């Protein structure tokens with residue numbers, strides 16, 4: 001099994017989105033009054049080369065996101081900005097890895113925000129798995145009112161329901177195996193959206209935690225800091241707590257979509273909370289910054 005991080009362009013959001021300010025409605029409105037932007041943050045998608053077939057987790061940004069400045073939705077129009085070229089979309093990058101769209105058996109989406117479903121058009125022949133409740137939230141004009149872009153989904157988009165069973169997996173209340181061998185599992189991580197899922201990849205004794213937007217980076221997860229868009233901060237806080245419990249119980253590499261260090265942590269198998277040295281035990285803070293312009297140092301987190 002081989003897991004790749006694919007950077008599909010980058011995004012800038014308000015700092016009050018990365019780390020929520022205040023509580024209740026005030027936390028969610030703070031994005032609109034905050035004038036400070038983050039540095040450009042990467043948007044990663046993940047590719048699992050599994051012997052049962054290639055699995056893609058999230059599809060990243062699409063070049064259509066360069067047009068969000070004309071959106072009628074105030075968040076989409078004013079509070080987020082994207083950078084991406086067509087060749088940075090996931091399809092061309094997979095081809096560079098020697099993976100054609102026919103080779104991708106399954107695509108799993110952690111949630112349907114525009115920087116996670118933006119590359120769907122590259123997978124017309126794959127089975128696409130989405131939480132049915134997330135799909136309902138994102139669909140139609142109500143979805144658009146919530147800041148989703150269902151109007152950008154390909155016409156053939158008709159995902160297979162990713163129904164999680166009430167089967168706990170570690171500290172997570174619901175889960176579903178995505179491979180027969182059980183080494184790739186979807187778990188319920190509600191918070192950032194009500195029906196957000198994360199994907200766990202078991203590699204010998206290490207768990208790769210493909211986190212989606214459970215938090216925007218590892219430090220915020222460790223600190224239990226809820227973002228500025230989660231609909232219910234208590235649910236988000238409980239999920240961050242569950243992730244910390246997982247990482248205390250088993251060696252875990254935590255890989256949020258927008259963490260500038262995710263690709264480096266994956267490459268070095270840097271564990272959450274590890275204090276030793278050597279491969280698989282490096283502290284992520286001891287690592288060199290990734291070789292691209294959006295360095296973690298630019299974020300006051």
Ligand SMILES: [Zn+2]
Nearest residue numbers: 111113192213
């Ligand atoms: Zn999101």
